Structure formats: structure tokens, C-alpha cells
Amino acid sequence: MAGLVVVGGGAAGLMAALFAARTGAPVSLLEGSRACGLKILISGGGRCNLLPMASDPSDFFTTGSRNVLKRLFRTWRLEDVTSFFAEDLGIALRFEEESGKVFPASQSAKAVRNRLVEAVIEAGAEIRTSHRVEAIEPDGEGFELEVGHAGETRRLRADRVVLAAGGQSLPKTGSDGSAFRLATALGHSLTPRHPALVPLRSPDPELRALAGIAVPVRWQARVHGKLVEERERELLFTHRGVSGPAILDASHWVVRDGATLRVAWAGLDEEGWRRHAEAESRKRIDQRLSDLLPRRLSELLLARAGIPGRTRVVQLHPKQWRRLLPLLAAFELPIDGDEGYAKAEVTSGGVPLSEVKPSTLESRCSAGLFLCGEVFDVIGRMGGFNFLWAWVTGRLAGESAAASLARA
Ligand SMILES: Cc1cc2nc3c(=O)[nH]c(=O)nc-3n(C[C@H](O)[C@H](O)[C@H](O)COP(=O)(O)OP(=O)(O)OC[C@H]3O[C@@H](n4cnc5c(N)ncnc54)[C@H](O)[C@@H]3O)c2cc1C
Numbered sequence: 001m002a003g004l005v006v007v008g009g010g011a012a013g014l015m016a017a018l019f020a021a022r023t024g025a026p027v028s029l030l031e032g033s034r035a036c037g038l039k040i041l042i043s044g045g046g047r048c049n050l051l052p053m054a055s056d057p058s059d060f061f062t063t064g065s066r067n068v069l070k071r072l073f074r075t076w077r078l079e080d081v082t083s084f085f086a087e088d089l090g091i092a093l094r095f096e097e098e099s100g101k102v103f104p105a106s107q108s109a110k111a112v113r114n115r116l117v118e119a120v121i122e123a124g125a126e127i128r129t130s131h132r133v134e135a136i137e138p139d140g141e142g143f144e145l146e147v148g149h150a151g152e153t154r155r156l157r158a159d160r161v162v163l164a165a166g167g168q169s170l171p172k173t174g175s176d177g178s179a180f181r182l183a184t185a186l187g188h189s190l191t192p193r194h195p196a197l198v199p200l201r202s203p204d205p206e207l208r209a210l211a212g213i214a215v216p217v218r219w220q221a222r223v224h225g226k227l228v229e230e231r232e233r234e235l236l237f238t239h240r241g242v243s244g245p246a247i248l249d250a251s252h253w254v255v256r257d258g259a260t261l262r263v264a265w266a267g268l269d270e271e272g273w274r275r276h277a278e279a280e281s282r283k284r285i286d287q288r289l290s291d292l293l294p295r296r297l298s299e300l301l302l303a304r305a306g307i308p309g310r311t312r313v314v315q316l317h318p319k320q321w322r323r324l325l326p327l328l329a330a331f332e333l334p335i336d337g338d339e340g341y342a343k344a345e346v347t348s349g350g351v352p353l354s355e356v357k358p359s360t361l362e363s364r365c366s367a368g369l370f371l372c373g374e375v376f377d378v379i380g381r382m383g384g385f386n387f388l389w390a391w392v393t394g395r396l397a398g399e400s401a402a403a404s405l406a407r408a
Helices: 011-022 038-046 066-074 078-088 109-122 178-185 244-257 270-278 285-290 295-305 318-329 385-407
Strands: 004-007 027-030 093-096 101-104 126-128 132-138 143-149 152-158 160-163 194-196 214-223 226-237 241-243 260-265 346-348 369-371
Touching: 004 011, 004 143, 004 152, 004 385, 011 027, 011 109, 011 160, 011 385, 038 109, 066 385, 078 093, 078 385, 101 109, 109 126, 132 178, 160 178, 160 385, 194 244, 214 244, 226 244, 241 244, 244 260, 244 346, 260 318, 270 285, 270 318, 285 295, 295 318, 369 385
Parallel strands: 004 027, 004 160, 027 126, 160 369
Antiparallel strands: 093 101, 132 143, 143 152, 194 346, 214 226, 214 260, 226 241
16 A cells, blocks of 8 residues: 555545645545544534634633644634635535534535545545554554454555544544554553533433523633633533533533533623513512523522512512522532533543644654544534634645655
8 A cells, every 4th residue: 555544534534635635645545434424424413513603722622732723723724724615625605603603505414524525536545444443553664554344454554644533432433532542552642531522411300300491601610619711602401411502612621620610591690680680670580580591490590599489579688689699690500420422522632732743743753643633632612613623633634744755
């Protein structure tokens, strides 16, 4: 085989193979699953939120250097990635102003995956599906790969390798953490890994009984009392706890750092809630809360504050306000676990950014190896940011690996 081998045909690997092959390099992509891009197919509820409309480094989390992150995103700016999909790949895009997300106009994740695979083949790369890389060993000039296919193990040579085998979330898509095993065998270390963008479990049966209800909230994550992040998004109650964009975005703080989560229902602080209630002070408090919150949630909050729903706002005693306002504006969510990798959209942690050269994504541990995508200790928020990371790093790793091969 030799030439350049891309290990993994997800978002990052397809982009790496495409850009490497466009330079004229001989490129083979080895994908362990029966098809490339299984995660793209299920992304965005089958619609594929392939990019955000706007992005800055605060949309990403890494335990490594934020300067390196910024530098990497400067290699392919969001507007150029967007026009690449629209103009180069010819995928008509739909910009959803209210959510700030970009989808294909066709609303079809399959169309995006198919167009990417087609572009990789058009560029001249060879794709081998059901080829699972079991081991990668440096052999002086390049690498020898052990590849499982149809029940047999073969050995293949590669002059350059791009490791794009993802993380370990949703292992049934093929990303079962083998990227981490392959990277460590080549000398890399790993930061601790956790499920991220993951629904959380709650021990509170009254909250779980609200399953199916969605509420806009302003959430705050606090680690040892210190505020680490605060944003406004929607929370969804589930049969096991809480989910929705607010919780998925906040989950990594809880899972990794044991953060506590506080929510301000409807995004209002104590003063905002009091002003809202008193704007029509002759009305019952349950009516005023239900104007902004689902009825069953307002009933629960009033019950916890020990206030009968029929109490008129004007009749509320200062003691009752003191019990009610923190429940409305700083409700601490009881959390006792997460739904694990089987439900997580991404893996937090992985290969530290400090172990690659930021200008090329070439490994500092193993010359000729390039890395991209979720294998790194980087995650993005919900909203197309994780694909943005995969596209940007995939392109850089693919082009750099091809340039390195051309120089050899
Ligand atoms: C349900 C769900 C919905 C999502 N929706 C969105 C969304 O709408 N927008 C967004 O931005 N992000 C979304 N994400 C996150 C996004 O899918 C990932 O961030 C992205 O796919 C990571 O790309 P990657 O190429 O690094 O890894 P992956 O897409 O996981 O690709 C890795 C590939 O490598 C292959 N592989 C693994 N090990 C080997 C091996 N040893 N040999 C050969 N091949 C191997 C795997 O089979 C896989 O095809 C979603 C994730 C999930 C789980």
C-alpha cells in the first residue's frame, strides 16, 4: 500500500483524505465499520448540524492551551469552511437564525455523508471499509499497520499515517476508543476521558416525573463554589433526569469536575421573577408563574416553597418570597450520574494538544504520524462546533501529511 493512510473515515478522516488526495498524494482511507461516517448519519437528529453560524474559542473546552486552539481555528476560518461546503462540495445550506446552526438545505445527514465520500473518491483516494486497524508500528521509514478484514489480519505499509479514529462515544458507530489505544502505543499520553454532551441522571423522582417538559433556562456550573460557565439554553426533563442543549453543554463540568448546576427558570434572576409576578399583583401566583413556565413545573416549585398556588401575588409574605425566589432563580439540580458513552455525543479528554505541532498536527511522539478530530483533548458545545473541530483539524492533518510525504 504505502503512501498516506488515513485511519478512520468519520468527519475528520474524510476531510483529511480529501485534502491530502487533492494534492496528488496516494491516499488510502481505512474504515473499521461497514461504511464511512456513521456518526454523520445520525448527527443533528438525522439532519446533520454541520457547522455553527458563528464561533469563538469560548465555544470549545480543552485542558490544554487555548492559544493553540485559536491558532488551529485560524488555519481555516468558519466563513471559508462554510463556503467550502456550499461552493466546493455544492451542498446547499440552510442557516437557522434562531438556533445559530447550519444544516444542509436537504435536511439530510445522508446527503452530507454521501457527498463527502464522493468527493474523497473524486479526489483520487481509495476507501476500504470493514478494514479495522489493530496496531500501528513505526518501522524506521514509515509505519507498519496490522489491519483486520473479513476475519483475517494483514500487514500493510504506510509512509505517513493520519490517525482520525475518533473518541469512544456511541461505540456502536465504530468509534470505540481504539484511537486512544493506537495513540498511546505510539508514545502519546492521554488526559482523563469522560462522556461529554451527555444526559444527566437525577435522584429526584419529582423532577423525573416532569419527563418530556422543556424549559428555557440560564444555567450556571460551579466547581467548588466557583462559577466556571454560564449560558442560556433549553433544559429537557427525562425519565432518568435531565437533558436538552443546556444540560448537554454543561455536562462535562459535572462529569469531569463534579460541578453543581444551578438553573434560573425562564432565564430570569430573582429581581426579574419578582418584577414579572408583581406586574399583575392581583393575580394568583400560580398563574403568574405559569405564564413563563410549564404548569406542572410551577406547581412543583410552589409546593417546594410551601405556597398554595391560589395565593395572590399581593398577599405573598416576605418569608414566602424568600423561599420562592431562590427556587425560581437559583434552583440546584440534584444530579447523581450520567448516561455514559452509550448516550454521549462526544468524549472529553484525549491526546493533549501539546503533543502535536500546532502548525501541522504532526505528532511530537512519532514522526510521520498526524492526528485530527475527537481523539484530541478538545470538545465543542452543541451546535455544529464538534464537526467544525473535525473539519478544521482533518483538513490540516491531511494537507500536512501530504506535504510531508512530498518532501520525503
Ligand atoms: C448522536 C450524535 C449526534 C451528533 N450530532 C452532531 C451535530 O449535529 N453536529 C456536530 O457538530 N457534532 C455532532 N456530534 C458529534 C460529532 O459526530 C463528532 O464530534 C464527530 O463525528 C467526530 O469526528 P471524528 O472524525 O473525529 O470521529 P468519528 O466521527 O467518531 O469517526 C471516527 C471513525 O473512525 C473509525 N474507527 C475507529 N477506530 C478505528 C480503527 N481502529 N480502524 C479503522 N477505523 C476506525 C470509526 O468507525 C469512525 O468511522 C454528534 C454525535 C453523536 C453521537
